[in-house]
Amino acid sequence: MASPLSRVNVRADAWELLWSFAHRVLAVNFVLAVAGSPLMLALGTVATPWKYPLFFGLLALPLGPAAAAAFGYLAIDDARPPLSALIRLVWVTGRRSLLVASLTAGLAGVLLADLKVLAGAFPAAAPLLVVLLVLVLNAGLTGLVLAGTEPALRLRALLRLAVYTGVRAWPLSLLSLGVLTAVLIIVSQVPVAGLATVPGCALWVVHTNTNAQLARIRNPPAR
Template sequence: MSASTRHRGRRRLVSQEMYETVFGTVYIGLATNVLLVAATLPLLVVLLATDPTVSWPALALLAPLLAPALVAAFAVFTAFSTDGSTAAVRTFWRAYRRHARRALAIGALTSAVVVVLAVDVVAVWGARIGAAAIPVFATLLVLAVLTALVALAATPVLPGVRLRDLLRTSLYLAVRRWYLSVTALAVLGLLAGVVVTSPAIGLGFATAPLLFVVWGGCRVALRSVVPDGATPAAHGTAVPS
């Protein structure tokens, strides 16, 4: 075989691998978007069809539906990043069913804390004590959201850890890796803005790529607890207390 023939063969192989990678990435993104919409449809209907300032109690009740959907999406990203798996539908629903109970608990706790803190902010808004209380309430609200985010990313890789320990570790990691946490929060804010202003673009195209960035930041933070996102059972990893 001549050198030129071998070169053409390698070029075709590289082109095929590149094509498969690009196709798989696009498919994972589009499929994850559709699956997220399906898993959170009641919440999205209320959010997009009503005035949130009026329907916020219903939104607070439905907000926990986001939690198992995020866990499932993170599981899809993990499988694709680790093994190149493009079985998005199977991976998503398998993770959803397996971790729904814990994820819903995290989502419900977070929703309750956010509602209480938001009501507290409204209650002291304009009052003399508000200047001192509002920054405290806002900080606690941000910490609650960040703790939940890290806990949801950790749920698939720390399935046997008690919920209390998982939340405590997630709070520790969210504070310790504050730069990653702030970036993830900013990306989530951007995603929420896109979904509210342009639902078709946000839900159809932007959700998976932006959540992938959020998942990447959480995965880096979790490496101090679980190396390379592996399960503790595989590496004898213990959650710090």
């Protein structure tokens, strides 16, 4: 009896595209797991991590350079770029991406603290603080993509472009944040399976969204 798989008619280039995607996702997941291992160990040890935001915020900072390198790795025009290329990108983009991640984490921490303090005393200020927090997260995420894919871009220009992109093409920015939020929920529920599969796929979605945002800004539709 013939195998059901023998009836599957898939072109060779489609299989090559599939294996290339799987290769990149696995490589990205590996680097993210290494960068986030101290954070995951601490989260597994401390029962109430929200009581120590500074400590866990510092442990999360290495994920910034890892994510920026992953974005650069996903942009490489090669079917199966070697893992050494991803590790080299961590080294090359590490300084700028760490600055972007630190600035984003610092501003987000200030806004969350203000939201906690002012939400009860001045409820009208809460929506503004939430909007500012979303803008900061959007700009930080776009900044990491630019840090990994635009090495010639100066830091000041990178930050300006990241802020403008997040505001100008906000629907895709919200989609990227929603995807990352879903990843955090999945990883918190099934850590091993979640870390092995979803982070790389999520960063691919973010990378694709950011490319679409930048293309829309650089080549606006004719009216």
